[in-house]
Amino acid sequence: MNPELHTLTGAYSLDAIDNSERGDFERHLAACPECAQEVAELRRTASRLGAAISEDPPGRLKQRVLEEIKRVRQDSPGGLRVVGSGGWARVGARRWVVGVTSVAAAVALALAGTFGVIALRAQHQLAGAQGALAQASGRYASVAQLLSEPDVRAVSSNGTNGGSATAIASRTLDKAILLTFHLPATPSNETYQAWAIGPGGAHSLGLLSGGSAVPVVLNGLAGTTKFGVTVEPAGGSKQRTTTPVILFDVPA
Amino acid sequence: MDDSIRSIRRPKQPVDPSEQNAGPSPEDLLALVAKGDEGAFEQLYDVVAGPVFGVVRRVVRDAAQSEEVTQEVLVELWRTATRFDPALGGALNWALTLAHRRAVDRVRSAQAAANRDERVGAMSADRAFDEVAEAVAARLEHEQVRRCLSSLTGLQRESVMLAYYGGNTYREVAQLLNTPLGTIKTRLRDGLIRLRDCLGVA
Numbered sequence: 001m002n003p004e005l006h007t008l009t010g011a012y013s014l015d016a017i018d019n020s021e022r023g024d025f026e027r028h029l030a031a032c033p034e035c036a037q038e039v040a041e042l043r044r045t046a047s048r049l050g051a052a053i054s055e056d057p058p059g060r061l062k063q064r065v066l067e068e069i070k071r072v073r074q075d076s077p078g079g080l081r082v083v084g085s086g087g088w089a090r091v092g093a094r095r096w097v098v099g100v101t102s103v104a105a106a107v108a109l110a111l112a113g114t115f116g117v118i119a120l121r122a123q124h125q126l127a128g129a130q131g132a133l134a135q136a137s138g139r140y141a142s143v144a145q146l147l148s149e150p151d152v153r154a155v156s157s158n159g160t161n162g163g164s165a166t167a168i169a170s171r172t173l174d175k176a177i178l179l180t181f182h183l184p185a186t187p188s189n190e191t192y193q194a195w196a197i198g199p200g201g202a203h204s205l206g207l208l209s210g211g212s213a214v215p216v217v218l219n220g221l222a223g224t225t226k227f228g229v230t231v232e233p234a235g236g237s238k239q240r241t242t243t244p245v246i247l248f249d250v251p252a
Numbered sequence: 253m254d255d256s257i258r259s260i261r262r263p264k265q266p267v268d269p270s271e272q273n274a275g276p277s278p279e280d281l282l283a284l285v286a287k288g289d290e291g292a293f294e295q296l297y298d299v300v301a302g303p304v305f306g307v308v309r310r311v312v313r314d315a316a317q318s319e320e321v322t323q324e325v326l327v328e329l330w331r332t333a334t335r336f337d338p339a340l341g342g343a344l345n346w347a348l349t350l351a352h353r354r355a356v357d358r359v360r361s362a363q364a365a366a367n368r369d370e371r372v373g374a375m376s377a378d379r380a381f382d383e384v385a386e387a388v389a390a391r392l393e394h395e396q397v398r399r400c401l402s403s404l405t406g407l408q409r410e411s412v413m414l415a416y417y418g419g420n421t422y423r424e425v426a427q428l429l430n431t432p433l434g435t436i437k438t439r440l441r442d443g444l445i446r447l448r449d450c451l452g453v454a
Contacts (some may be wrong), residue, residue: 005415007434007437007438007441008437008441009441009442010438010439010441010442010445011415011422011436011437011439011440011441013444014352014412014415014416014440014444015353015356015415016415016416016420016421016422016425016440017421017422018421019360023447038305039339041308041448041453041454042441042444042445042448043329044341044344044345044448044453045350045444045448045451045453046349046352046416046444047344047345047348047352048394048397048447048451048453049397049401049412049416049417049447050303050307050348050351050352051344051348051394051397052394052397052398052418053303053306053307053310053417054305054306055304055305055306055309056301056302056305057302057304057305057319057322058319059321061301061305061322061323062294062297062301064323065297065301065323065326065327066290066294066297067331068323068327069293069327070290071288072327072330072331073331074286074288074330074331074332074333074334075331075332075334075335076334119377126372136282146368154427158425194415199253201283221352239299243298252341
């Protein structure tokens with residue numbers, strides 16, 4: 001625990017922190033479970049201050065809100081939250097921090113802090129991916145969970161045509177996530193497709209929409225030695241038909 | 253989550269203990285909302301709209317803008333209900349966390365920030381705090397919160413109130429109270445910790 005940063009739990013819980021400092025502090029939080037726990041408690045405390053000054057809004061607001069929600073699609077419930085029982089409760093506090101504040105910052109931190117060498121190489125790529133990550137932060141709960149596993153490992157590789165990919169894997173969770181960054185746009189009749197490749201051949205992990213950091217999840221690492229990304233005809237292929245533009249080993 | 257928040261709006265309702273468990277809790281409602289239940293959202297609205305508007309109004313002040321921000325927050329609550337995690341606090345805590353953050357975002361938007369610096373500079377600490385304290389005291393319906401706030405040291409209380417109710421950053425609080433930054437950071441934390449313990453927030 002960094003004592004200097006730790007005193008910011010109060011200011012942070014009150015939203016009394018400058019934006020410039022918020023990022024630093026959130027990176028600290030992602031790596032400090034007891035700070036995350038304290039923030040969760042102090043947030044609940046701050047909410048008590050809020051609940052004490054309840055004031056009825058104008059009656060017309062209700063109708064407006066009820067009308068608006070009819071037009072607003074709800075976020076996916078963490079579309080990637082595919083891991084079943086067990087892990088969630090244990091990482092609850094940290095997951096909250098990551099989920100509610102900034103998954104992008106946590107990803108950047110984990111890669112920058114835990115995997116220093118890779119991070120230096122991938123720094124600009126990560127920075128560029130943060131917008132996309134933040135936008136879809138609700139869907140990244142499983143990235144956050146993976147990052148909180150002690151045995152998490154990452155590998156990063158540049159693509160032959162540009163862009164890059166990072167894979168994060170945990171043997172404990174028996175799970176890996178592949179994130180791609182800044183893949184060059186494909187013509188409209190082509191798409192990127194991710195593959196899990198092993199002695200038994202390649203099986204599709206799904207299509208990647210060009211450029212953005214869409215995470216692809218692999219549950220069950222057995223039989224997979226490499227990740228690959230290929231360019232395939234729009235709609236994808238059952239089996240890969242081209243040489244991978246990105247290919248690298250699954251993190252050990 | 254503790255019951256005192258959940259029941260914050262209950263005084264207006266019959267206080268028959270047998271009814272305490274009659275309706276669904278805000279957390280139950282939020283779980284239904286997460287499944288797209290608009291009826292549950294309407295019920296949830298009745299529980300959280302008052303506290304949300306109270307917080308937003310206190311920070312944003314302007315009535316029209318407060319209404320806008322409150323609407324944003326409630327729609328965000330609908331949109332993100334799917335991501336609510338009851339392990340981290342109750343539904344009202346979730347709503348109020350969103351509300352405070354959005355209110356603060358609004359007053360710190362680029363243009364507002366410029367005006368705000370001037371305002372903070374021009375305003376004496378006494379006046380700023382009195383203004384906040386007066387408005388808050390008038391609305392502090394919750395006796396326990398009032399009592400616990402009064403158990404803080406003067407500097408802790410002023411710092412926490414200027415930050416939370418005033419929507420000020422800790423730098424602004426330091427400026428307003430003419431106190432070193434490090435001291436304010438510490439007072440915000442130890443003040444909140446004392447409040448947490450006094451309020452029994454687990």
